[in-house]
Amino acid sequence: MFSLLSKKGKASESRSPTGGLGRTYAVGDVHGRFDLFVGMLRLIEDDLANRPTDIFKIIFLGDLIDRGPQSADIIELAETLSRSTSHLQFLKGNHEEMFLHAFAGDEQAAGFFYSVGGRETLMSYGLDCAEGDTMSGEQLVAWMKLHIPDSHIRFISRFDDMVQSGDFIFVHAGIKPHVPLHRQALSDLRWIRNEFLNCETLHPGVIVHGHSITQEVEERPNRIGIDTGAYFSGRLTGIAIEGEDRWYLTATNDAPVATALAETADTP
Ligand SMILES: [Mn+2]
Structure with missing residues (x-):
């Protein structure tokens, strides 16, 4: 599986793919949809076969986990693939942030994490949901420490928090307008919404982001939003950028899980 990804070794290291030298793929919020995660990797492999290049990077923009049913499988595969290729890069979303805080022992964070899709993540690690629903933050933390592999937490x-490549800046949620990149707060990179989304000023680069769901890709002069709500829409979107060209990849699967989860769309 994914032979192209693992074969091509270190070619992209120390090069800047979107600086005219190669290609950057960026993928929006996967949120527990292992089917779409695998589907997107296959689409990227096909794309690479159709338009070969040795110089490419694949950036997942964060929120791999929560809400959808198979977060543990995603982390396991992502970690396995990362060991054999340098082409993959992952950003921390607000959901990875909550997950790590909960695991580190923040009981309040654990309760909040559980209520905004962490419940499904813990179920993917084997938690019985009826049992989980009665647990305190302290009990959730204890359960996580017993059942989540250290390798997943370390991974x-x-x-990463942000990737700058050529004229593009890749982040999970966005950036705080008018603040230099090196002074951005992690809370803004992972959580910001309206102040960034409504801003029309040009930033130091075109911001490619996920986090805020739109039905279609949102292309503005200063940003490109690619979170098409995979966990309930069944559509996971990726963008490919190479020189002046850009094109989109969409992994789709209308699994019945879609409608059941739609009601949580507006929470963090
Ligand atoms: Mn998010």
Whole structure:
């Protein structure tokens, strides 16, 4: 599986793909949809076969976990693939942030995490949901420490905050307008919404982001939003950028899980 990804070794290291030298793929919020995660990797492999290049990077924009049913499988595969290729890069979303805080022992964070889709993540690690629903924050933390592999925690802890490549800046949620990139707060990179979404001023680069769901890709002069709500829409969107060209990839699967989860769309 994913032979192209694992074969091509270190070619992209120390090069800047969107600086005219190669290609950057960025993928929006996966949110527990292992089917779409695998589907997107296959689409990217096909794309690479159709338009070959050795210089490419695949950036997942964060929120791999929560809400959808198979977060544990996603982390396991992502970690496995990352060991054999340098082409993959992952950003921390607000959901990875909550997950790590909960695991680190923040009981209040654990309760909040559970209520905004962490419940499904813990179920993917084997938690019985009826049992989980009665647990206190303290009990959730204890359960997580017993059942979530250290390797998964170490892997997620190493996710990046921001990637700048050529004229583009890749982040989970956005940036705070008028603040230099090196002074951005992590809370803004992972959580910001309206102040960034409504801003029409040009930033130091075109911001490619997820986090805020739109039905279709949102292309503005200063930003490109690619979170098409995979966990309930069944559509996971990726963008490919190479020089002046850009094109989109969409992994789709209308599984019945879609409608059952739609009601949580507006929570963090
Ligand atoms: Mn998010």
